[in-house]
Amino acid sequence: MSSTPGLSPVLMSDGFRERGAQVTRLEAFVDAAFAFSLTFLVISGNDVPKSIAAMVLALKGVPAFAACFLQIALFWHAHVKWSRRYGIDDRRSTLLSLLLVFLVLIYMVPLRLMFGTFFAWVTRGWLPWPIAPLSSFSDLSNMFMVYALAFGSMSLVMSGLFSYALKQRAALEFSATEAAETAGDIASWRLSAAVAALSFALAAFYPNDTPGWTLGLPGMVYFLMSFVRVLQRRVVVRARARYRAEGLS
Numbered sequence: 001m002s003s004t005p006g007l008s009p010v011l012m013s014d015g016f017r018e019r020g021a022q023v024t025r026l027e028a029f030v031d032a033a034f035a036f037s038l039t040f041l042v043i044s045g046n047d048v049p050k051s052i053a054a055m056v057l058a059l060k061g062v063p064a065f066a067a068c069f070l071q072i073a074l075f076w077h078a079h080v081k082w083s084r085r086y087g088i089d090d091r092r093s094t095l096l097s098l099l100l101v102f103l104v105l106i107y108m109v110p111l112r113l114m115f116g117t118f119f120a121w122v123t124r125g126w127l128p129w130p131i132a133p134l135s136s137f138s139d140l141s142n143m144f145m146v147y148a149l150a151f152g153s154m155s156l157v158m159s160g161l162f163s164y165a166l167k168q169r170a171a172l173e174f175s176a177t178e179a180a181e182t183a184g185d186i187a188s189w190r191l192s193a194a195v196a197a198l199s200f201a202l203a204a205f206y207p208n209d210t211p212g213w214t215l216g217l218p219g220m221v222y223f224l225m226s227f228v229r230v231l232q233r234r235v236v237v238r239a240r241a242r243y244r245a246e247g248l249s
Helices: 025-039 052-059 062-086 091-122 137-167 176-205 217-245
Strands: none
Touching: 025 062, 025 091, 062 091, 062 137, 062 176, 091 137, 137 176, 137 217, 176 217
8 A cells, every 4th residue: 555544534535534645656657557548649649730731621620629538548547546445555556557558558549540530420521530541330430439448448447546445445444425425426427337338239249231220239239328427427426324333434
């Protein structure tokens, strides 16, 4: 552990004690890796625009860049929250954090292609395609499957980090609220992984004669993520009652 339980009186806005006040080398490495991954998403690619037309074309990539940025920020913020709440710095947490870094660096390619293709499709090509326009159902399904694997894998890693923290609740001297909120985070990341698995299954097993209006269904299922917060709060309420019954204050 990077901090000794019970010694930090600082309460954060979410009701957790700040056990990870000191930034560890692991956390700094994860932050740097996320920052590096964002450089892959810059709207102008590897080259600075050399004409007004090139600049306008690059600026058309802003919507896709913004969507990618928010998606990466979601995982980065979750790891920051985990680090500050629990301050765990041991072998297992290191391995899980390094796995997250490994996956996010892979995630950049399908993420950029996914959102770039989506915005190009909904604007009928007015916003630029990140690759050649998809020419077959197989191309579309493969793109959805690769994205689902990346997103689902990262969600499972985040679930693993929060699950490991919950197992350390005695050593970390969790309150009932802290234990319940951690259980809620585990449930939310597991739902995220389940949605990714559903998307993968739809993309993998759709017949080639699928009606045109359903082709985007593997992507549409991600709207189920809007229920994450609802599920999380239900889990927190039930878990808080259970942990209080176990004697946590």
